[in-house]
Amino acid sequence: MADGEENLTISMVLGWDLAVPGKVAEHVDESAKKLKQELFDADDQVQKSEPWFGEQAGLSARTISKGYRTDGETTAGVYAAMSKAIQEGCESIGKKIQTVRDLISDVENSDYDLFYEENGAVKSRESNWETAAPPWGIVSLYLKQGEINKLDLKLKTALWEVAQEDERVAERVSQCIEKLADSVKTEMAGDYTDQGLLDILRKYQTKDSTKDGVMWPNATQLEYVRKYYDPTFQPKFVTAEEAAVLNELSLVEQVKFLTIQKDAKAFGQSNKYTDQDEDAEQDGHGDAARHMYWNARMTQEFGEDWAERYTTAHEKSGGNVAAREAMDLYNNKLGRAIGLDKTADDATIRARVLDEIDNGKAVVIVSGADGKTPQLAWSKDTSVHSTITGPGVGIPLPGTM
Structure with a gap:
């Protein structure tokens, strides 16, 4: 979802529409089912050809067809695995983005007029002089800094976890391709x-x-x-x-x-x-x-x-x-x-x-x-x-x- 050379920002992840890859997953899954059915129908016709082609040539044709069906079903399985990886990835990334949203809410609702930057850094619009004013004085300053440090760490960590999960999901989808039959890989080289x-x-x-x-x-x-x-x-x-x-x-x-x-x-x-x-x-x-x-x-x-x-x-x-x-x-x-x-x-x-x-x-x-x-x-x-x-x-x- 993100360019591998580009660092994620708060605005970027909040702008992701996970419904789009979700639709892609649905189409890929539909393609897997369609391919599997077409393979079955084609091979079924060949396997039923023995009354007309019972000699060695017919046997060879049926053997080849069975091999094509096996390899094709492996490809269909790859499609299905990719669909599942995308769907599960959307779910896991969505949860991590929600964590970012929740932390942003904590920042914006803070008593210390806090705000966040695109990299997840948390800061306060209040000067230290304003925070340390009576009646609480220096105690308020310590409390404000403690809250800033806590939310800063949490928000940066949450953004980092979104970035890591995004990369992991992309890698899991790519790894599905490795499961193609060797004959298919060689043919495509x-x-x-x-x-x-x-x-x-x-x-x-x-x-x-x-x-x-x-x-x-x-x-x-x-x-x-x-x-x-x-x-x-x-x-x-x-x-x-x-x-x-x-x-x-x-x-x-x-x-x-x-x-x-x-x-x-x-x-x-x-x-x-x-x-x-x-x-x-x-x-x-x-x-x-x-x-x-x-x-x-x-x-x-x-x-x-x-x-x-x-x-x-x-x-x-x-x-x-x-x-x-x-x-x-x-x-x-x-x-x-x-x-x-x-x-x-x-x-x-x-x-x-x-x-x-x-x-x-x-x-x-x-x-x-x-x-x-x-x-x-x-x-x-x-x-x-x-x-x-x-x-x-x-x-x-x-x-x-």
């Missing part, structure tokens, strides 16, 4: 004539996380990050596995990690490829540069094993587009190889990354023969202007990592 690219597509896929994602960093880590990295830093929703690997780092190392991540993002946004076409930043040559540089720096700082475990965990979100997952994981590996040279300075790393991309060792994403399916392509053989940005969620391939 696109057509490849280059065996090397097909091998990369199949090999560089992660197994989806089976746990709920979490907000990282936690409260203690966040305090340190805001003090020594960025006072405006906001927690991000990550996979449970990703958080576990990040938590292996010390607080000092976590700040270093965020600094490297920031540097990599800047490099991905501004390089010779994005100078030619700004869209190269997403799933193109610029994106390859970001991933390779990021992994090289992390390998230098934290070691190859940690960098590999972290970046693999980073890709475990549900419904990750198969070509994008393979692109990122493969280019990550190229970057880690560069980072094994501990003596390479920042300029050397950047130069080696660009050289790898120019020499065709990296992969990017282009449109498949059907004009829609994202497919891998070698960076050297692909114009910067030919890459595409894949959809946010897509049909994954079976995980191998």
Whole structure:
């Protein structure tokens, strides 16, 4: 319901119309039932064909039909699971939004003329001099500050819980796609004539996380990050596995990690490829540069094993587009190889990354023969202007990592 890069505000969550996703859930559930019935009817006709087609050809047709029905019913089950996840998500998010509303009411009905800001901070319109006036004096000031602190913490926590639940619901819906039959996933991956690219597509896929994602960093880590990295830093929703690997780092190392991540993002946004076409930043040559540089720096700082475990965990979100997952994981590996040279300075790393991309060792994403399916392509053989940005969620391939 919210953009993953955008921090939630009070006005934003109060403006959500949960009836809209509720309607979507109803339509998805209706589609599941319709698909299941159509599969049954079609297969039923084929299975009844034995009086007319009793030989080997008929048996083969009935066997194939049964397989199609099984895979189709699995797809219908995915639709039904998605519908349920959306419905339950609307209910859970709705309850958390109601908590925000109740706390806002407490703020507005306070005796100390309190108000709230969009980030959940609670303040008073009364000056301390006004509050400390007779007859209660300094006692009133202590009472006011105590109420401000209490409501401030509660409202910020309630807003944070809405943000976390919103991300969790989106991830649960995406995870439903992972339950599609492997035959369906493979069929949707696109057509490849280059065996090397097909091998990369199949090999560089992660197994989806089976746990709920979490907000990282936690409260203690966040305090340190805001003090020594960025006072405006906001927690991000990550996979449970990703958080576990990040938590292996010390607080000092976590700040270093965020600094490297920031540097990599800047490099991905501004390089010779994005100078030619700004869209190269997403799933193109610029994106390859970001991933390779990021992994090289992390390998230098934290070691190859940690960098590999972290970046693999980073890709475990549900419904990750198969070509994008393979692109990122493969280019990550190229970057880690560069980072094994501990003596390479920042300029050397950047130069080696660009050289790898120019020499065709990296992969990017282009449109498949059907004009829609994202497919891998070698960076050297692909114009910067030919890459595409894949959809946010897509049909994954079976995980191998």
